Amino acid sequence: MRILLIGAGGVGGAITKIAARRSFYELIVVSDYDLGRAESAIAWITDRHGADVAARFTAAQIDASDPEAVASVAREHSVTHVMNAVEPKFVQSIFAGALAAGADYLDMAMSLSEPHGTDPHNLTGVKLGDDQFAQAGDWEASGRLALVGMGVEPGLSDVFARYASDHLFSEIDELGTRDGANLVVRDSDGTEIFAPSFSIWTTIEECLNPPVIWEKDAGWFTTAPFSEPEVFDFPGGIGPVECVNVEHEEVLLMPRWLDAKRVTFKYGLGAEFINVLQTLHLLGLDSTTPVRVRSANGPVEVAARDVVAASLPDPATIGPLMTGKTCAGVWVTGTGIDGTPREVYLYHVADNEWTMKEYDSQCVVWQTALNPVIALELLASGAWSGVGVLGPEAFDAEPFLALMAASESDGGYGQPWGLDDRLAAA
Numbered sequence: 001m002r003i004l005l006i007g008a009g010g011v012g013g014a015i016t017k018i019a020a021r022r023s024f025y026e027l028i029v030v031s032d033y034d035l036g037r038a039e040s041a042i043a044w045i046t047d048r049h050g051a052d053v054a055a056r057f058t059a060a061q062i063d064a065s066d067p068e069a070v071a072s073v074a075r076e077h078s079v080t081h082v083m084n085a086v087e088p089k090f091v092q093s094i095f096a097g098a099l100a101a102g103a104d105y106l107d108m109a110m111s112l113s114e115p116h117g118t119d120p121h122n123l124t125g126v127k128l129g130d131d132q133f134a135q136a137g138d139w140e141a142s143g144r145l146a147l148v149g150m151g152v153e154p155g156l157s158d159v160f161a162r163y164a165s166d167h168l169f170s171e172i173d174e175l176g177t178r179d180g181a182n183l184v185v186r187d188s189d190g191t192e193i194f195a196p197s198f199s200i201w202t203t204i205e206e207c208l209n210p211p212v213i214w215e216k217d218a219g220w221f222t223t224a225p226f227s228e229p230e231v232f233d234f235p236g237g238i239g240p241v242e243c244v245n246v247e248h249e250e251v252l253l254m255p256r257w258l259d260a261k262r263v264t265f266k267y268g269l270g271a272e273f274i275n276v277l278q279t280l281h282l283l284g285l286d287s288t289t290p291v292r293v294r295s296a297n298g299p300v301e302v303a304a305r306d307v308v309a310a311s312l313p314d315p316a317t318i319g320p321l322m323t324g325k326t327c328a329g330v331w332v333t334g335t336g337i338d339g340t341p342r343e344v345y346l347y348h349v350a351d352n353e354w355t356m357k358e359y360d361s362q363c364v365v366w367q368t369a370l371n372p373v374i375a376l377e378l379l380a381s382g383a384w385s386g387v388g389v390l391g392p393e394a395f396d397a398e399p400f401l402a403l404m405a406a407s408e409s410d411g412g413y414g415q416p417w418g419l420d421d422r423l424a425a426a
Contacts, residue, residue, distance in 0.1 A: 001025040001380040004074050004103070006064050006094055007085035008032040008041045010199075010316030011108065011151075014361040014369035015085055020045045020053055021408070022373065024380040029077045031062035044360070064090040070097025079103050081379070083372060087201050088112055089288075092131055095146065099135075104144050104379070106372050108151030109202060110249050113209055120210045121224045127212065128252045136389040146389045147375060152348075153179050153265075154249035155371040155392055157330045160346035160417075161250075163397035164332045165258045168344060172260040172334040177250045178345070180234040180241035180268030181326035183352065183364070185318050194276060195313045197322065197364040201305055204286045207269065207277050211245035214255045214263040226274055230266065234327045235418055236349035241268035250330075257393035260334075280308060319362030325351045326363050329418075345420040348404075374404055374413060 001024060005012055008030050016030055032038040038059035046054040058077070063069040064086050070093065074082060082098035084091065084107035091111045098105040110129035117125065132148055139146050149155060157177045165172060185195040196203055210222035226244040233240050243266035254263045269277075280286045285308050290301040329347025336342035350363040359366055375392070378384040383399040392400075406412020 001081060001376065002027045002029075002077060002079050003081045003083055003376065004029045004031060004060075004070075004077065004079040005083045005085060006031050006062060006070065006090075008034075008038040009085070010314070010362070010365035011369050012085035013037075013041045013044075013316060014359065014366045015083065015373055016041045016045060016057065017048075017359045017361060018366075018369055018373045018413075019376075020049050020057075022377060024377045025056070027077065028057050029060050029073065029079065030057055031060040031073060033061065033063060035059060035061040048360075065093050067093045067096035067100060070094050071100040074098065074101035074103050081106065081376060083376070084108070085369075085372075087199055088205065089201075095132060095135070098146075099138060099142060099144060102142070102144065105146040105148075106150050106375060107148055108155060108368060108372060110148050110154075110252070112205065113212075113247065115210055116222070121222055124212060124220050124222055127220060128247065128249050132389050140388040143387050145379075145386050147379075147386075147392070148389060149249045149253050149391050150372050150375045151368045152328045152371055153177055154253055155368075155375075156328055156348060157250055158253055158392035159371075159395075159397045159400050160330045161254050161258055161332070162393045162395070163401060164330070164344065164346060165260075166397065168336065169332060169334045169342060170337050170339065172258070172332060174262040174264065174331075174333050175250075175254050175258065175260045176263075176331040176333075177248065177265040177329070178232050178234075178243055178268075178331050179266075179326075179328050180232060180238055180243060181324060181364075182238045182241075183322055183324035183326060185313075185322045187321065193313075193321075194272070195315075195318050195321070196273075197315055197318065197326070197362060199309070199315060200312050201309045204277065204280065204305055204308070206247045207267070207274075208281050208286055209247040211247045211265070212251045213245070214251050216261045220252070220255075226269070228266070232266070232268070232331070234268070235345070235347060235420060236325050236327055236351075238325055238327055238349070242270070243268045244274070253391035254393055256391060315362065315365060319352065319356045319360070322352045322362050325349050326367060328367060341423060343422045345422060346417065347420070348415065348417045370404075370413065370415065374400055377403065 111131040114126035248265035
């Protein structure tokens with residue numbers, strides 16, 4: 001397996017650090033628009049693991065917005081798999097470039113949505129991933145696989161949902177992805193600061209767009225941002241967190257392969273974070289449309305959202321300032337295989353102190369990066385295989401969860417996952 005990793009930022013950098021401990025691939029081409037950032041990622045591997053391990057990595061400059069540039073770099077290095085680790089606005093160009101190069105493809109966020117033109121809080125417009133699924137026939141005809149939504153959320157939560165469907169339930173009422181944390185970021189003086197732990201560009205996109213819900217009788221429909229607040233009790237010492245509806249890929253993926261009456265996604269954002277997002281929207285600072293701005297060097301065109309992203313701390317750099325844990329998982333209700341009511345939460349918790357110590361990566365980007373590396377290893381071994389445009393739900397969950405949980409000494413990733421049987425606990 002020869003992998004082209006596109007993006008050497010927070011998540012991309014964490015992917016290289018996790019993959020450096022594995023041996024399932026021949027080469028990883030670490031690419032970025034900023035060649036220096038790709039080179040820095042490999043320098044970290046050299047410092048931590050030595051030149052022999054780093055020899056399986058090479059750096060390249062790439063323009064992720066240009067499909068032919070993506071295809072060219074992939075061909076130059078005889079790449080078999082393209083791993084997309086940049087913002088979702090580049091999905092379509094990377095997707096096209098991978099197919100043109102005859103490579104398989106993975107991403108952690110899918111092609112962007114467009115709200116309904118006249119009734120955005122009730123009807124869907126262009127849904128997340130619609131552009132990719134529309135090209136499924138091309139991928140099938142080429143015999144290539146596009147594994148979409150293979151991060152943590154989407155990704156691991158979808159694997160959990162497949163496991164619950166196969167092994168825990170005879171009938172599912174709701175697949176509810178629930179994501180929460182107790183993370184705090186403080187400056188050097190110890191003052192708590194606003195510093196999102198993930199790309200603010202992506203966060204604005206998913207939080208301010210109308211959330212999508214799926215119901216068996218109604219199909220996909222939308223609601224208002226931050227709707228239906230609920231308090232969800234997260235494990236691992238995180239505790240109760242208020243969660244709200246947010247647009248996310250799980251709702252667009254799970255119903256394609258799994259039988260459930262309802263599918264939702266709720267995120268524990270917190271009142272302050274919601275207020276910031278609402279203010280950005282009120283001021284038009286969430287816009288991706290370039291506007292002309294005067295500068296010392298004359299007029300320039302810039303998108304407001306890009307300015308916001310550039311003004312905030314880089315999520316890849318805030319790990320030393322962060323404390324706490326993050327939890328990702330899926331809450332499943334319905335009828336157990338024994339015919340009685342059942343309610344479970346399948347989850348994984350990442351502790352920032354541990355991820356910083358072990359990988360020098362803050363826990364949110366590290367947890368996101370872990371899952372595509374596991375998926376790539378399963379594809380390399382043949383435990384997972386397929387053609388066309390597929391989500392994580394299309395694959396058997398057991399090999400993934402077994403590899404994830406096994407200790408490193410036993411060839412795994414040393415990341416146990418949890419299952420709270422909540423009706424039994426009550």
